[in-house]
Amino acid sequence: MLGPNGAGKTTAVKILSTLITADAGDLHVGGHDLATDPQAVRAAIGVTGQFSAVDGLITGEENMLLMADLHHLPKSQGRQVTADLLERFDLTEAARKPASTYSGGMKRRLDLAMTLVGSPRIIFLDEPTTGLDPRSRHNMWQIIRALVSDGVTVFLTTQYLEEADELADRIAVLSNGRIAAEGTADELKRLIPGGHVRLRFEDPQAYESAATALGEVTRDDEALTLQIPSGGTQRELRAILDWLDTENIEADELTVHTPDLDDVFFALTGPATLPHQPKENAR
């Protein structure tokens, strides 16, 4: 789920993970009705929130064992799972230090490791990489990919287009609490007529004559560039080139711009739909 700050991503996760109740609607997670059987939903899911859900006063290992106890694992199995997950998330060395002393990336890894203790089949990850440095973010991506290849369904929220493009099979764009578009990254890119060929000229006179000859183009008189709408296929590109040749127009630079998620994002969550931010400090 992709959306700008304040679009309602965290609220959506809170509702779907049974943390708060929905005002309206008919919601099912893993086949269980959220309103009538939240406990069955809870048994099927794992949640790693935006703000680390670890107990800072106890050690990483104690956090893990706490989860094992709450999932009613037998003692020996709890210890085994704890040791395995701490190892997998590169936390073995820090296991006996209080979680409050962990760095942001370590806390996030511990958080996710705690979520995995119960081997949930559905995992909600609310902005799992927000505030992480590039290396930690990359690590987190690898972890998420591994989960997905293990068959876990991951519901991920993010405000980073790159992240959605990298990780998601299906993307929903959330704007102002409503889903503005939904589909694969490619489907979404096709929604937006963002593709164009850009011609740049050095000579203002060549620019003027090209603009007059081409007619249906977007002009940028400052930069002396013209944008011709195009999907960027070879056939379309050749048509443009042929046409430029017959009109005897010579551009100094030609670039092909294919639509990316940025275009989709800005088109769907543009300034007209500026989110209404809740007043956090009003208390």
Place this chain on the structure above:
Amino acid sequence: MSTLPLAVRDSTTMLRRNLLHARRYPSLTLNLLLTPIMMLLLFVYIFGDVMSAGIGGGNADRSDYIAYIVPGILMMTIGSTVIGAAVSVSTDMAEGVIARFRTMAIHRGSVIIGHVVGSVLQVLASLLLVAAVALAIGFRSTDATALEWLAAFALLALFALALTWIAVGMGLASPNAEAASNMAMPLILLPLISSAFIPADTMPGWFQPIAQYQPFTPAIETLRGLLLGTEIGNNGWIAITWCIALSALGYLWSTSLFNRDPK
């Protein structure tokens, strides 16, 4: 797993977590413990001579006043240490891990029950420490039988449970630790205006109802009766009624606060 074993198991897990917190960060409990011990030493050694004279009609010695004040100090210990429960509950509720607990298939009440049982155990440990100080400065029970000792212990535990439930409700109702600590302040002030330090009937007439109609006075009078053989009268039943009513009130208040959607 059916409800009761699940409740017991998850509550035990939560209790272990809270005791781990208390063991690793004991400063909060120990700080709160200072108040009743300071009060005990202050009233016995600084104000003691005047107090003893007032109590015994002019010719009592200090040991009489020690005997008079210790039951009140024990009750005050409960009032002061449960403030720790209010503070730690409100701190805990701000932690992300509580949101995690809410999304897990665990017994819903176990978070609160873990806090309550943990707090009662901490209060009992504090009572032992204060009782040890009281014994060290010369407190002796005059004629309490084993049964009366047992009843005294049960009364202290019941009173601790009642005040803990109220304190937990206060902790849940407060947005932060400071607010929780302020809200729980009456729990340490109430003993000061009870019969803990001076008999209620020596107070000004208009004030006596305030001292009389509050939970600490009947509980202190009952404890005095059990340990020192003074007249208990109705106070036993009144104290037990207060305990049950406060527990029920605190329980309903706390669970309804906890079951609200978090902010």
